Amino acid sequence: MSATVGIPRALLYYYYYPQWKTFFDHLGVKTVVSRETTRAILEKGIKSTVDEACLPIKLAVGHVLDLKDRVDYIFLPRIVSTARREYICPKFLGFPDMVRNNINNLPPLIDNNMDLYRKGSSLYNLFYMVGRYFTHNPASIYKAYKASMESLHVHCRDMEAGRLPFETGGKDNQNYRTRDGGVHDVTIAVIGHPYNIYDRYISMNMIKRLWDYGADVLTADQLTETAFRREAGKLPKQLFWTLNQRMVGAAFYYFERPDVDGLIHVASFGCGPDSMTGELIERYARRSSRKPLLNLTIDEHTGEAGMITRLEAFMDMVRWRRHLDDVAATL
Numbered sequence: 001m002s003a004t005v006g007i008p009r010a011l012l013y014y015y016y017y018p019q020w021k022t023f024f025d026h027l028g029v030k031t032v033v034s035r036e037t038t039r040a041i042l043e044k045g046i047k048s049t050v051d052e053a054c055l056p057i058k059l060a061v062g063h064v065l066d067l068k069d070r071v072d073y074i075f076l077p078r079i080v081s082t083a084r085r086e087y088i089c090p091k092f093l094g095f096p097d098m099v100r101n102n103i104n105n106l107p108p109l110i111d112n113n114m115d116l117y118r119k120g121s122s123l124y125n126l127f128y129m130v131g132r133y134f135t136h137n138p139a140s141i142y143k144a145y146k147a148s149m150e151s152l153h154v155h156c157r158d159m160e161a162g163r164l165p166f167e168t169g170g171k172d173n174q175n176y177r178t179r180d181g182g183v184h185d186v187t188i189a190v191i192g193h194p195y196n197i198y199d200r201y202i203s204m205n206m207i208k209r210l211w212d213y214g215a216d217v218l219t220a221d222q223l224t225e226t227a228f229r230r231e232a233g234k235l236p237k238q239l240f241w242t243l244n245q246r247m248v249g250a251a252f253y254y255f256e257r258p259d260v261d262g263l264i265h266v267a268s269f270g271c272g273p274d275s276m277t278g279e280l281i282e283r284y285a286r287r288s289s290r291k292p293l294l295n296l297t298i299d300e301h302t303g304e305a306g307m308i309t310r311l312e313a314f315m316d317m318v319r320w321r322r323h324l325d326d327v328a329a330t331l
């Protein structure tokens, strides 16, 4: 019987899941994804994490707990860097240790390093080490790695084309949801970490709500790497957190794009990088744009009613601003 590897539906799952799944599939290893986020999963994560941790980390611990008695291994790569000369938030780096020290009776963790900081480093280093858990045949590992890279490229192209990595009932092969083709009269850019904006429970279904309010939604993931880096390059100093660079670059880009009517910045309570990103985006909005900006900070106590009220008020403001602009254009 083949081994089963659990993949938490958290953190960079939203970017890398298609690649990880393809890799394990090619090695004949079964993967199990933790269930979609619920209050119970979040509560379990909160109980097993230090208070100081940010919400996404608490939630990720909850997803590990959801998997722990159902799989032979849990895949928790230690993500150090996803781009050359840049780092990812240090909480990713320490996450496997946090899990190991806070949860008893865990299956073995596969926590090899993903580190692309140095010139010449490659994702293959990670996949080779991971593949060795299941086979000693380097050719099989290499073949699985090549197939996984192809999946990653397809996933990136799909997102750039507007497909959002939403979940659709946990069916492994349907982890996308196409941007709503319905009628919309405004376009809103939602800028936030993928694990905040694409998790339907944590975001309180924000993207779906915006669609229902008649908005088309864009996220940072519709931008190519070249585009968001060019925009983030407007800052006097380069940000060295990759995800925040993506968010800031996307915000700057969408502020300038004529068909975008407003921006929502979604931050996690307790996230240092997000507080800086929020400040940079807000300053840019004040200085260079007339577009409405809504800053939302979410934590485990955020109530749905408050969020809905703020979203509705924001949509009213966006439409009112659009109306004023249309009137001004006719004068």
Ligand code: SF4
Pocket: 054, 055, 056, 057, 089, 090, 091, 092, 193, 268, 270, 271, 272, 273, 274
């Ligand atoms: S970037 Fe912020 S939200 Fe993400 S893991 Fe780090 S502290 Fe948490």
